[in-house]
Amino acid sequence: MSRLDKYRGIIPAFYACYDEEGNVSGERVQALTQYFIDKGVKGVYVNGSSGECIYQSVEERKLIIENVMAVAKGKLTVINHVACNNTKDSVELAKHSESVGVDAIASIPPIYFRLPEYSISAYWNAISDAAPNTDFVIYNIPQLAGTALTMSLFAEMMKNPRVIAVKNSSMPTQDIQMFKSAGLAAKDDFVVFNGPDEQFVAGRAIGADGGIGGTYGVMPELFLKLNELVEAGEKGQACELQYAINEIIYKMCSSRANMYAVAKEILRTNDNVNIGGVREPLENLQEADVMIAHEAAEMVKAAKERYLA
């Protein structure tokens, strides 16, 4: 049993929860947290891409993590993504995260300006220093952040004892193997999370310890089953379920509206969990998108009947 086992498994990326006026709703954050506890997932990844973090204020992000912790403490592993567009706000969120007792904080690199690697490591280490008793997860998502985690930057970050994991959302699964091998060469234990949900089986096969994903929330049972099949070495069945999951994701992505708006409609339809829409400039649902969301909701139900029986 390793101290890092609490990070190994299925960790849904937490969705932004709004009321009917589009304000962050603490009550709905608590309801979504309870939903995940009831589903039996390992943890939650809060205030990341799926949490629409870049469209929220520091105060809103504090409110969100406070409400997650009010329900999740002792029941779920909680990773809070704290990166903002400047070090000061990120440091403030890191301090606050430690004060409410999260298991780990996470951060993308600074966005917009292309900064040298020494500035990126200084940014991450400043954030980590502000939460000296909290694990740190590097969030590698080059297609959105505009900066990739290179092996030289990774090696620099390995000097920080609090860096225990990479959440890898880059598309080459080979990156997972490289971070895992280099992480284990530098430390006794090291975790890599699979990012692209469509590649969960491939990511786990090449070394990921589990996954953090934006579509897990609408079908946590299917991802829990997928993880079980991978662990049991049932390659054929795992691939079959992965393909079925991918069809659902492709359907979700076929909407004109933002994928998270579709995800929230699926949650409302299948699980009676209402967490509002998405925040502009993300696109909310129009009539045609609602139909797509309902078709995807039906596909989730059919896949559960077929694969969980």
Ligand SMILES: CC(=O)N[C@@H]([C@@H](O)[C@H](O)[C@H](O)CO)[C@@H](O)CC(=O)C(=O)O
């Ligand atoms: C590029 C991107 O958004 N990747 C997602 C995936 O879960 C993605 O939504 C999924 O694979 C569907 O394409 C996650 O890696 C992001 C994530 O977990 C988060 O921070 O919310």
